[in-house]
Amino acid sequence: MDHKLHTTPVAFCPRFHYAVELIGRRWTGAILRALLAGATRYSDITHAVPGLSDRLLSERLRELEAEGIVTRTVFPEMPVRIEYQLTEKGKSLETVLASVSTWAETWVDDRTAVARCDEVERAG
Amino acid sequence: MDHKLHTTPVAFCPRFHYAVELIGRRWTGAILRALLAGATRYSDITHAVPGLSDRLLSERLRELEAEGIVTRTVFPEMPVRIEYQLTEKGKSLETVLASVSTWAETWVDDRTAVARCDEVERAG
Numbered sequence: 001m002d003h004k005l006h007t008t009p010v011a012f013c014p015r016f017h018y019a020v021e022l023i024g025r026r027w028t029g030a031i032l033r034a035l036l037a038g039a040t041r042y043s044d045i046t047h048a049v050p051g052l053s054d055r056l057l058s059e060r061l062r063e064l065e066a067e068g069i070v071t072r073t074v075f076p077e078m079p080v081r082i083e084y085q086l087t088e089k090g091k092s093l094e095t096v097l098a099s100v101s102t103w104a105e106t107w108v109d110d111r112t113a114v115a116r117c118d119e120v121e122r123a124g
Numbered sequence: 125m126d127h128k129l130h131t132t133p134v135a136f137c138p139r140f141h142y143a144v145e146l147i148g149r150r151w152t153g154a155i156l157r158a159l160l161a162g163a164t165r166y167s168d169i170t171h172a173v174p175g176l177s178d179r180l181l182s183e184r185l186r187e188l189e190a191e192g193i194v195t196r197t198v199f200p201e202m203p204v205r206i207e208y209q210l211t212e213k214g215k216s217l218e219t220v221l222a223s224v225s226t227w228a229e230t231w232v233d234d235r236t237a238v239a240r241c242d243e244v245e246r247a248g
Contacts, residue, residue: 012154013157013228016153019225019227020147020154020224021153024153026145028144029145030140089231092227092231095227096224096227103217103219104143108139113138
């Protein structure tokens with residue numbers, strides 16, 4: 001029997017599935033990268049991620065907050081200051097994102113990546 | 125000046141952005157995981173990934189072929205046999221997917237993941 005799957009069954013892993021689609025959701029990887037690099041304010045993130053609209057950034061930050069990856073703190077100053085910080089769960093994504101970066105450095109061609117980013121910006 | 129981004133600028137990385145959204149595209153992570161575990165045939169993959177429709181599997185395999193991550197080989201037998209194999213570029217995603225798995229084992233709750241998978245299946 002040459003049907004590999006019958007001898008080595010592949011268990012589908014819901015946790016893996018959930019995690020990979022969470023970090024790969026449109027713009028989420030780039031937003032997490034900006035937060036890991038020290039961005040804390042809304043405007044820091046929009047400056048760090050070209051092409052990301054305000055609407056999508058709000059949506060993604062709300063999702064990340066709901067996932068327990070980001071905290072949102074409101075400082076009652078004048079004007080009000082809002083800061084986004086990664087939780088422990090969020091910070092521990094650093095290893096994951098670093099391994100994506102390493103793979104991308106080796107295998108993703110600059111032209112492919114830039115062409116794709118243009119596409120994302122037009123659609124975004 | 126407490127505005128971190130001004131002192132440590134975060135360069136947006138198109139290669140990273142491209143890579144993270146490629147592996148996180150709907151079902152792609154789960155398909156890659158099945159291929160890494162030894163699935164080579166269309167039916168192996170559909171059995172390994174519950175909820176994945178034929179239409180979406182074809183679409184994802186075509187994309188992965190276009191990205192140079194998967195090769196498709198047609199064996200002119202009766203009946204025709206088609207095998208999907210990861211290229212070197214595809215195989216080298218193993219480290220990335222392993223780091224996603226490690227993160228997921230620690231941080232993703234079973235109930236969250238299962239609830240989300242149900243959602244995906246209904247929509248899929």
